[in-house]
Amino acid sequence: MKKLDDVDLKILTQLFNDADITNKELAQKVSIAPSTCLERVKRMKSAGVIKGSYIDVNYNTIGGNIQAIAAIVLQPYSEQIVDALKNDLLPKAEIISMFHMGGAFDFYIHMSVKDTEHLRRFVFEAITSRDEVTNVETALVFEHSRSPSIPLFNR
Structure with missing residues (x-):
């Protein structure tokens, strides 16, 4: 996988804080198109950067x-x-x-x-x-x- 850029790191930060965020909201928060955001998330998942998403249970x-x-x-x-x-x-x-x-x-x-x-x-x-x-x-x-x-x- 290519090196993560600033947009990838912003996506990771947002997902780390809220794994339930919709792709549309995520794209808006990192100032990119929803289709671009979805492709970047898919790329990071397939490369093993994003291993899963979890909930924090009380x-x-x-x-x-x-x-x-x-x-x-x-x-x-x-x-x-x-x-x-x-x-x-x-x-x-x-x-x-x-x-x-x-x-x-x-x-x-x-x-x-x-x-x-x-x-x-x-x-x-x-x-x-x-x-x-x-x-x-x-x-x-x-x-x-x-x-x-x-x-x-x-x-």
Whole structure:
């Protein structure tokens, strides 16, 4: 893909702030024709610059009263074990996101559960019960905030 220009970066910024914006509104905000805007968005999607669009859910409103991060150490450590862990855990309703890491922990798992008993059961049943998991440290999330701006390195 060609290098992103200022118009592409403006489009990304607008979509980052509101993924539900219509193409017509997006084109108006970045001062280009709707057809041009649509083609640029399609190009960035096909090139993998835009990987998807997501909504920001208030988990408390759907029963996820507690958020937690589990830091996990795997042993043995291999690509097959890493992939199996991701493939097994990501589909679970409690999982918000997973981070495969370098450093002291191999994974950080961000999850949402209804209460402390649900958290305890989930950690025991889905994580510590796995033979390859040798250490788990779980911490409660008091607040999660998302940056309102997109890091633009092409400027």
